Each structure stands twice: as C-alpha cells, then as structure tokens.
Amino acid sequence: xxxxxxxxxxxxxxxxxxxxxxxxxxxxxxxxxxxxxxxxxxxxxxxxxxxxxxxxxxxxxxxxxxxxxxxxxxxxxxxxxxxxxxxxxxxxxxxxxxxxxxxxxxxxxxxxxxxxxxxxxxxxxxxxxxxxxxxxxxxxxxxxxxxxxxxxxxxxxxxxxxxxxxxxxxxxxxxxxxxxxxxxxxxx
Amino acid sequence: xxxxxxxxxxxxxxxxxxxxxxxxxxxxxxxxxxxxxxxxxxxxxxxxxxxxxxxxxxxxxxxxxxxxxxxxxxxxxxxxxxxxxxxxxxxxxxxxxxxxxxxxxxxxxxxxxxxxxxxxxxxxxxxxxxxxxxxxxxxxxxxxxxxxxxxxxxxxxxxxxxxxxxxxxxxxxxxxxxxxxxxxxxxx
Amino acid sequence: xxxxxxxxxxxxxxxxxxxxxxxxxxxxxxxxxxxxxxxxxxxxxxxxxxxxxxxxxxxxxxxxxxxxxxxxxxxxxxxxxxxxxxxxxxxxxxxxxxxxxxxxxxxxxxxxxxxxxxxxxxxxxxxxxxxxxxxxxxxxxxxxxxxxxxxxxxxxxxxxxxxxxxxxxxxxxxxxxxxxxxxxxxxx
Amino acid sequence: xxxxxxxxxxxxxxxxxxxxxxxxxxxxxxxxxxxxxxxxxxxxxxxxxxxxxxxxxxxxxxxxxxxxxxxxxxxxxxxxxxxxxxxxxxxxxxxxxxxxxxxxxxxxxxxxxxxxxxxxxxxxxxxxxxxxxxxxxxxxxxxxxxxxxxxxxxxxxxxxxxxxxxxxxxxxxxxxxxxxxxxxxxxx
DNA sequence: GATGAATGAGTATTCATTCAT
DNA sequence: AATGAATGAATACTCATTCAT
Numbered sequence: 113x114x115x116x117x118x119x120x121x122x123x124x125x126x127x128x129x130x131x132x133x134x135x136x137x138x139x140x141x142x143x144x145x146x147x148x149x150x151x152x153x154x155x156x157x158x159x160x161x162x163x164x165x166x167x168x169x170x171x172x173x174x175x176x177x178x179x180x181x182x183x184x185x186x187x188x189x190x191x192x193x194x195x196x197x198x199x200x201x202x203x204x205x206x207x208x209x210x211x212x213x214x215x216x217x218x219x220x221x222x223x224x225x226x227x228x229x230x231x232x233x234x235x236x237x238x239x240x241x242x243x244x245x246x247x248x249x250x251x252x253x254x255x256x257x258x259x260x261x262x263x264x265x266x267x268x269x270x271x272x273x274x275x276x277x278x279x280x281x282x283x284x285x286x287x288x289x290x291x292x293x294x295x296x297x298x299x300x
Numbered sequence: 301x302x303x304x305x306x307x308x309x310x311x312x313x314x315x316x317x318x319x320x321x322x323x324x325x326x327x328x329x330x331x332x333x334x335x336x337x338x339x340x341x342x343x344x345x346x347x348x349x350x351x352x353x354x355x356x357x358x359x360x361x362x363x364x365x366x367x368x369x370x371x372x373x374x375x376x377x378x379x380x381x382x383x384x385x386x387x388x389x390x391x392x393x394x395x396x397x398x399x400x401x402x403x404x405x406x407x408x409x410x411x412x413x414x415x416x417x418x419x420x421x422x423x424x425x426x427x428x429x430x431x432x433x434x435x436x437x438x439x440x441x442x443x444x445x446x447x448x449x450x451x452x453x454x455x456x457x458x459x460x461x462x463x464x465x466x467x468x469x470x471x472x473x474x475x476x477x478x479x480x481x482x483x484x485x486x487x488x
Numbered sequence: 489x490x491x492x493x494x495x496x497x498x499x500x501x502x503x504x505x506x507x508x509x510x511x512x513x514x515x516x517x518x519x520x521x522x523x524x525x526x527x528x529x530x531x532x533x534x535x536x537x538x539x540x541x542x543x544x545x546x547x548x549x550x551x552x553x554x555x556x557x558x559x560x561x562x563x564x565x566x567x568x569x570x571x572x573x574x575x576x577x578x579x580x581x582x583x584x585x586x587x588x589x590x591x592x593x594x595x596x597x598x599x600x601x602x603x604x605x606x607x608x609x610x611x612x613x614x615x616x617x618x619x620x621x622x623x624x625x626x627x628x629x630x631x632x633x634x635x636x637x638x639x640x641x642x643x644x645x646x647x648x649x650x651x652x653x654x655x656x657x658x659x660x661x662x663x664x665x666x667x668x669x670x671x672x673x674x675x676x
Numbered sequence: 677x678x679x680x681x682x683x684x685x686x687x688x689x690x691x692x693x694x695x696x697x698x699x700x701x702x703x704x705x706x707x708x709x710x711x712x713x714x715x716x717x718x719x720x721x722x723x724x725x726x727x728x729x730x731x732x733x734x735x736x737x738x739x740x741x742x743x744x745x746x747x748x749x750x751x752x753x754x755x756x757x758x759x760x761x762x763x764x765x766x767x768x769x770x771x772x773x774x775x776x777x778x779x780x781x782x783x784x785x786x787x788x789x790x791x792x793x794x795x796x797x798x799x800x801x802x803x804x805x806x807x808x809x810x811x812x813x814x815x816x817x818x819x820x821x822x823x824x825x826x827x828x829x830x831x832x833x834x835x836x837x838x839x840x841x842x843x844x845x846x847x848x849x850x851x852x853x854x855x856x857x858x859x860x861x862x863x864x
Numbered sequence: 865g866a867t868g869a870a871t872g873a874g875t876a877t878t879c880a881t882t883c884a885t
Numbered sequence: 886a887a888t889g890a891a892t893g894a895a896t897a898c899t900c901a902t903t904c905a906t
Contacts, residue, residue, distance in 0.1 A: 117865090133407035135323040139901060140868095149867040151903080160901065216406040218462075219321040230466070237463060259472060260479045263463030264456040271455010272448055274406075275425060278418070284447060291448045299487035305890090327876060337892045339878080348876065493869090509783040511699040515897060525871045530898065594780040594838075595697035606842070613839060635848060636836055636855045643835010644828040650782075651801060651827030654794070660823060667824045675863035681886090703880060704889095713888040715882080724880065 118156040121146045122170065125163045130209035134164055134217050164217060165229055171210055172232035174203060179239045189247035189300070194293050196240075197269070201289045204273055208282075215274050237262040244300070253300045265296060306344040309334045310358065313351045318397035322352055322405050352405060353417055359398055360420035362391060367427045377435035377488070382481050384428075385457070389477045392461055396470075403462045425450040432488070441488045449488060456480065494532040497522045498546065501539045506585035510540050510593050540593060541605055547586055548608035550579060555615045565623035565676070570669050572616075573645070577665045580649055584658075591650045613638040620676070629676045641672060682720040685710045686734065689727045694773035698728055698781050728781060729793055735774055736796035738767060743803045753811035753864070758857050760804075761833070765853045768837055772846075779838050801826040808864070817864045825864060832856065 124146030129137050139160050143150040157163050178199050182192045204211040220226035237259075244258035272292060276284040312334030317325050327348055331338040345351050366387050370380045392399040408414035425447075432446035460480060464472040500522030505513050515536055519526040533539050554575050558568050580587040596602035613635075620634035648668060652660040688710030693701050703724050707714040721727050742763050746756045768775040784790035801823075808822035836856060840848040 135407060138899090143868095150901090151867050152865080154902070155865065218404040218406055219323060234466065256482075257472075257475055257479050259463065259469075260460055260476050261483065263460045263476075264480060264483060265459070267459010267462065268452040268456035270459065271453070272451045274455065275447070275451030278422065281447075284445075287445055288448045288451075291445050292452060294444075295449065295452060295487045299483045326874090331893095338876090339892055339894095340890080342877065343890065511783060514895090519872095526897085527871055527899080528869080531869065536897065592782040594782055595699060610842065632858075633851055633855050635839070635845075636852050637859065639836045639839030639852075640832040640856060640859060641835070643838065644832035646835065647829070647831010648824055648827045650831060651823065654798065657823075660821075663821055664824050667821050668828060670820075671825065671828060671863045675859040702878090707889095714880085715888050716886080718881070719886065 117148070117152070121148065121153055121156055122163070122166060126167055126207070126209045126213060129164070129167070129217070130212040134213075135219075161226070164213075164220075165226060167210065167213055168229045168232055171203070171214055172236065175200065176232070176235055176239065179236065179243075183239065183243055189243060189252050190297055192243055193265075193296055193300075197293050197296070198289060200269060201285065201292075205285060208277065211273050212277055215270050215277065237266045240265055247300075256300065261300060268292065268295075305336070305340070306354075309336065309341055309344055310351070310354060314355055314395070314397045314401060317352070317355070317405070318400040322401070323407075349414070352401075353414060355398065355401055356417045356420055359391070359402055360424065363388065364420070364423055364427065367424065367431075371427065371431055377431060377440050378485055380431055381453075381484055381488075385481050385484070386477060388457060389473065393473060396465065399461055400465050403458050403465065425454045428453055435488075444488070453484060456483075493524070493528070494542075497524065497529055497532055498539070498542060502543055502583070502585045502589060505540070505543070505593070506588040510589070511595075537602065540589075541602060543586065543589055544605045544608055547579070547590055548612065551576065552608070552611055552615065555612065555619075559615065559619055565619060565628050566673055568619055569641075569672055569676075573669050573672070574665060576645060577661065581661060584653065587649055588653050591646050591653065613642045616641055623676075632676070637676060644668065644671075681712070681716070682730075685712065685717055685720055686727070686730060690731055690771070690773045690777060693728070693731070693781070694776040698777075699783075725790070728777075728784075729790060731774065731777060732793045732796055735767070735778060736800065739764065740796070740799055740803065743800065743807075747803065747807055753807060753816050754861055756807055757829075757860055757864075761857050761860070762853060764833060765849065765856075769849060772841065775837055776841055779834050779841065801830045804829055811864075820864070829860060832859075 121142065125137075125142045128141050128145050132141070137160075139153055140150055142163070143153055146153075153163070157166065175196075179196055182195055185192075187195075220229060240262035241258045244253065244256075244261055247253045248256065248258060269292065272288045273285075276282060276288065309330065313325075313330045316329050316333050320329070325348075327341055328338055330351070331341055334341075341351070345354065363384075367384055370383055373380075375383075408417060428450035429446045432441065432444075432449050435441045436444065436446060457480065460476045461473075464470060464476065497518065501513075501518045504517050504521050508517070513536075515526055515529055518539070519529055522529075529539070533542065551572075555572055558571055561568075563571075596605060616638040617634045620629065620632075620637055623629045624632065624634060645668065648664045649661075652658060652664065685706065689701075689706045692705050692709050696705070701724075703717055704714055706727070707717055710717075717727075721730065739760075743760060746759055749756075751759075784793060804826035805822045808817065808820075808825050811817045812820065812822060833856070836852045837849075840846060840852065
C-alpha cells in the first residue's frame with residue numbers, strides 16, 4: 113500500500129533529520145535508513161522539502177485534532193490546558209526524534225511552499241488563543257492578552273522540550289509535565 | 301580597523317540571514333549587502349558558519365553580561381526577572397533582524413564547531429536557574445524545579461518573539477513586555 | 489558497468505592532463521572529454537587527486553607485474569633488463585599521453601593521500617634493485633651499489649622519454665629502445 | 677639593493693616550494709618565509725610563475741656556464757663528463773631544496789611564459805649532446821645516438837637525485853657521484 | 865512501483881594580484 | 886620601496902532530482 117511506504121519513509125526521515133538537522137540531511141541517507149532507493153522517495157514525495165512539511169503536518173494534526181476536540185467539550189480552561197499539555201508531553205515521550213525536529217527546524221526554504229507548516233505553527237497558538245479568549249470573557253482567568261499568553265505557552269513548551277533534549281536529560285521530561293501545568297495555572 | 305569591518309559584515313549578515321534564513325543565504329549576498337568583496341568576508345571570518353556563530357556570540361553576551369550583573373545585585377527575584385525581561389525586549393526592539401535569527405536558527409551543522417553557540421544557548425537558562433534556585437531557598441518563590449522553570453521562561457520569551465515576528469505584529473512586542481512579566485510573577 | 493565508465497573517465501583524464509598538466513586541468517574539461525557530466529566523475533572517484541592516483545596505479549601496475557613475472561624466471565640480468573625496457577617502451581608507444589603524465593607529474597599535494605603513487609614510484613626501482621643485487625652476487629655484473637644503479641636506470645628511462653616528448657620527436661623513441669638497452673648492458 | 681632582496685625572496689621561495697610543491701605554495705608563505713610583505717614580492721617578480729622561472733634560471737645557468745667552459749677546454753669526453761657530474765652533485769649537496777625543485781617541478785602553466793625554463797631544460801642535454809657528437813666523431817666513444825645518450829644521462833642524474841631525496845637517504849648522494857661516473861664511462 | 869547511475873546547476877572558499885597608504 | 890587589506894575570478898565538489906531500465 114502506498115500509505116505504508118510513505119510512512120516508512122517519513123519515519124526514516126524523522127530519525128535522520130533529528131540526528132543531522134534538515135539541511136544537513138541527504139536524501140540518500142533517508143533512503144538508506146528506510147531501506148529503499150532514493151528514487152522511491154520521489155514516488156511518495158515531490159521534494160525533500162515536502163518530507164519536512166509532512167513530518168510537521170502529521171505531528172501537528174495530532175495536537176490540533178486533540179485541541180479541537182477539547183475545545184468542544186464543556187471543561188474549564190484549567191482542565192483543557194492540563195489535558196493539552198498532558199497530550200503534548202505524551203506525544204513527545206512517544207517520539208523524541210520528532211520532538212527534536214518540531215523544536216529545531218524553524219528555517220524554511222523560501223522557494224518551497226512551506227505555507228502549510230506555517231499555518232500549523234500558527235494554528236495551535238490560535239486555538240489556544242481562542243480558548244483563552246473565551247475563558248477570559250467568562251471570567252475564568254484574569255484580564256490578559258490571549259495572543260501573548262498563547263505564544264508564551266507554546267514557546268514555553270518548546271523551551272522545556274529543548275532544554276531536556278539539549279541536556280539529554282530525559283527524566284526532566286517526566287517531572288516537567290506537572291511543573292508546567294502548575295505554572296500555567298498560576299500564570300493565567 | 302579590523303573591528304569596524306568585521307562589525308560591518310556582521311550587520312550585513314544579520315540583515316540578509318534574517319530575511320533569507322542562514323542556509324538560504326549566499327556569502328555573495330552578504331558581501332553585496334556589506335558593500336565588500338566576497339573575499340573580504342574571509343579576511344574576518346573563517347567560514348560562513350563562523351558568521352552565524354559570531355552573531356549569536358555578540359547577542360548572547362549582552363544578555364549574559366546583564367544577567368551576571370543583575371545576579372550580583374541585592375534585588376528580589378521579581379525585580380531581577382523584570383529587569384532581565386525588560387532588557388531582553390529592549391534589545392529585540394532595537395534589532396528585530398537579530399531577534400529573528402536568534403529565534404529561528406536552531407539547526408547547527410554537526411561538522412562545524414558550533415559548540416560556542418550551544419554553550420550560549422545553555423548559559424542563559426543556567427543563570428536563570430541559579431537565580432531561581434537561590435530565590436527558592438530564600439522562600440521568595442514556591443517549591444519548584446528551577447531547571448524546568450528556567451527552560452520554560454527562556455522558551456516562553458522565544459515563543460512571544462516568534463509569534464510577533466511571524467505575524468509581523470510589532471505592536472504585540474510592546475504590550476508583551478508587561479504581560480510576560482506579569483505572567484512570570486504569578487507563575488513562579 | 490562500473491568498470492567501463494571508470495575506464496572511460498580515466499582515459500579522458502589522461503588525454504586532458506597530458507595536454508594541460510594536472511594542476512591546470514579542470515574537472516569540467518575531463519567530463520567534457522569523457523562525454524559525461526561533472527557529477528559522474530565523482531561517482532567513480534573521490535576527488536580530482538584520486539584520478540591522477542589511479543592513472544599512476546594502472547600504469548605502474550603493468551610494469552610491476554611484468555617485472556615480478558620476469559624476476560621469477562630463470563634469465564640473466566641482461567635478458568631481464570632487455571625485456572623490461574622493451575615492455576616499457578612498448579607501453580609508452582601505445583599510450584604517449586600516459587607517458588607524458590608519468591614523466592611530468594611529480595608534484596603531489598601533501599594534503600591528499602598520494603602515498604600510493606609514491607609507493608609505486610618506489611616499487612619499480614626496488615624491484616630493479618633486488619634483481620641487480622642478485623646479479624651482483626652471482627657475479628653477472630661488476631661490483632656496484634644496486635640502489636644507485638636502479639635509480640639511475642629508472643631516471644634514464646624517464647629522461648629519454650621526456651626528451652622525445654619535449655622535442656616531439658617520436659622517431660627518437662624507436663631508436664631509443666635499442667640504444668638504451670645497449671647502454672645499460674655496458675654500464676652495469 | 678634590488679638584487680639582495682630579489683635573492684632573499686628567491687631563497688625563501690626555494691625553501692617553501694621544495695617543501696610544499698609549486699602549486700601548493702602560496703605567495704603569502706613565500707613572503708612570510710622571506711620576512712617581507714606579499715606586495716614586496718611583486719616589486720621584484722611579475723608573478724608567482726616568474727619566481728619558479730627565476731629559480732630554474734639561476735640554477736641552470738650555473739650548469740650551463742660550467743658546461744660551456746668545459747666544452748672549450750681540451751679534455752677527453754670522459755674528463756668532461758666526470759667534471760660535469762662532479763659539479764652537478766656538488767651543487768645539489770650545496771642546496772638540496774633547489775635540487776628537489778629542479779627534479780620535481782615539471783608541470784608548467786600554459787598561460788605563462790615558461791619558454792625560458794623549457795629552453796634551459798633543453799640546453800643542458802643539447803650541450804651534452806654536442807660534446808658526445810664530437811667525441812663520437814673523434815672515435816673516443818662507440819657509435820651511438822648522442823641525443824638519446826644525452827637525454828639518458830640527464831634523466832639518470834635526476835633519477836639518482838630523486839631516489840636520494842625521496843628515500844631521504846643523503847648518504848646515497850655521496851656514493852652516487854663515483855658510481856654514476858663509473859657507469860657512464862662504461863656505458864658510452 | 866522500484867531502482868540507482870547520471871545529471872549539472874549551484875556555492876563556499878581560495879589565493880594571486882593590486883593599489884592606496 | 887614596502888605594506889597588507891581588499892579584491893573577485895576561478896573551480897572543485899555536492900546533492901536534489903530525474904528517468905531509463
């Protein structure tokens with residue numbers, strides 16, 4: 113099935129890109145890791161750029177779907193945030209390589225169409241933002257600029273992940289979850 | 301004088317890299333922007349990589365020096381954090397291009413010696429961490445893991461900056477400063 | 489087949505390098521002469537240096553194999569030398585371009601691994617030397633230092649070839665063979 | 677005096693080129709070795725190529741002058757050859773670096789005017805040739821092709837020098853002189 | 865669909881040479 | 886004459902992409 117091989121290549125790419133960085137990753141390395149020929153990659157992706165795009169797409173969709181589902185539920189902002197953060201850390205622990213990529217790869221080629229990545233990068237903060245906006249109106253949280261708070265939360269999560277990965281201190285991730293939730297509850 | 305021309309090239313590089321991204325920046329473009337010949341760049345830098353390294357070096361040194369100075373003063377953690385964040389936002393507003401680079405360029409070639417960048421990236425959170433540790437011991441702030449909090453603060457700042465730059469919403473930066481300070485005061 | 493294309497490139501390189509000299513030969517010229525793209529060269533050779541190395545390798549191996557075979561046979565030193573010189577001139581006449589290169593390219597970059605060329609350059613005189621040593625012990629030739637005689641023979645052959653090529657006097661090569669044999673018979 | 681500084685640069689160039697090879701020698705290295713600025717080199721030489729040319733010129737002139745002087749004297753070919761070879765080895769021992777260059781640098785840029793080097797490279801064999809021609813006519817030596825013999829002698833001398841330098845066996849040079857003379861006496 | 869050899873546009877870097885001081 | 890920073894043409898090598906098998 114086409115899906116299987118595309119997934120095989122995506123996973124191989126995740127491994128290699130996490131290790132080497134996107135710009136330093138050769139398509140031949142991805143092919144090697146996936147156990148296929150270079151040409152095969154191009155049967156499933158139009159370009160190397162598109163692979164990175166797809167990695168972001170898959171991962172962000174998980175968060176966004178989860179966030180959208182959460183948003184529909186009748187929960188307090190504290191519960192929603194807690195659940196989102198738990199989901200986020202759970203995904204990260206499941207796949208550290210992907211986390212590495214999401215957190216590191218922020219330079220996108222101008223030429224290619226990375227608009228989809230950018231929209232994903234905007235969409236999560238946007239959803240958080242609208243959740244916060246609503247909570248603010250309900251008086252659940254104090255007066256604040258939800259755009260800023262959303263950017264701050266999104267960035268903070270990345271900061272913690274980056275710190276854990278950079279210092280290769282994975283136990284940090286375990287304790288981080290609770291701390292982060294705690295912090296945001298007080299902060300907002 | 302060597303310093304002048306090196307600085308000229310650094311500033312030109314900041315402009316171009318902020319616009320194009322490091323990996324998409326050609327040395328010839330930097331030279332053009334600086335109004336010098338390509339060869340001249342190599343009289344002041346060993347490689348293209350070294351330019352990026354130097355940009356980080358200059359900028360981080362400002363923060364680190366400021367943080368170190370703060371740390372020596374007899375101020376509450378709230379005051380220290382406030383002042384650091386103010387300084388940070390001030391530097392960002394002074395030079396948005398540099399901010400863009402600091403926030404975006406996170407993929408470092410394995411081959412080159414980017415260890416100095418990495419040490420800069422670690423040093424700010426480390427300084428924050430030791431400040432938080434001390435404050436915790438003094439009972440200024442609640443029980444918490446300072447490593448995580450420091451990573452969180454560092455990430456949150458980047459998140460806000462990234463959001464502002466990505467949406468090209470510079471007024472956001474103005475309001476962000478106060479909001480962020482407020483948030484951290486409550487959070488810690 | 490890999491061998492065919494590598495050989496195609498080697499032969500093109502021989503032509504161009506003989507004409508232009510190694511340091512003045514551009515990889516693009518070799519590619520053009522071979523009728524392949526520049527990139528193709530690098531599918532068969534690691535670097536431009538390696539091409540020169542390979543040219544020497546191929547050519548020296550012919551002589552060395554021949555010398556080793558000769559050495560095993562029960563022939564007088566005069567017969568052996570005669571046959572080696574005949575073989576040498578025959579190879580030269582077969583491929584003047586290669587001869588030009590062997591005789592001219594003596595400056596090897598320090599950085600690259602030209603140790604294999606150097607070992608080739610040593611091996612022929614070494615084999616000659618051991619043949620002379622044995623002949624001396626048998627009393628076939630007069631008392632002498634075989635190391636010097638071997639270096640002298642090897643150099644003399646190059647001198648004659650160089651002279652012929654420099655003056656573009658190819659008939660010289662024809663008469664040279666007999667003269668050289670004659671000379672060495674008397675000299676040793 | 678202009679001569680002094682030109683000589684200073686020539687000697688520095690000889691040292692560096694012997695060590696690194698002409699194509700791998702940077703003008704800046706020559707300047708450094710000479711203790712002058714790069715620009716200064718260009719006050720005495722038109723180009724880097726011209727330095728190599730000058731090195732050959734100086735050295736060959738010594739041999740040629742000596743050969744011409746010898747030729748005028750009323751000596752047997754054996755005496756002449758003996759004296760020339762003695763002179764040659766003496767010069768080599770006096771300056772091994774120069775010897776290295778004379779023996780190794782045989783690839784000359786097409787663009788530059790290396791005709792003077794080439795004429796020098798031809799002139800020594802030519803003088804030897806005319807001496808041999810004369811000797812042959814006088815019946816001093818056996819019937820032979822003097823062009824070939826001259827090329828052979830010139831090459832043999834280079835071969836011995838190269839062998840000594842390559843194996844870094846300088847004692848070889850000492851014993852070589854006598855052996856070589858002996859060899860040629862018998863050979864011609 | 866899968867392959868991987870061939871492609872060639874693209875680019876960092878070098879270094880001989882110049883020339884203002 | 887001496888300097889050495891500035892120059893920019895020149896070039897080896899890379900690697901994403903293609904396409905014939």
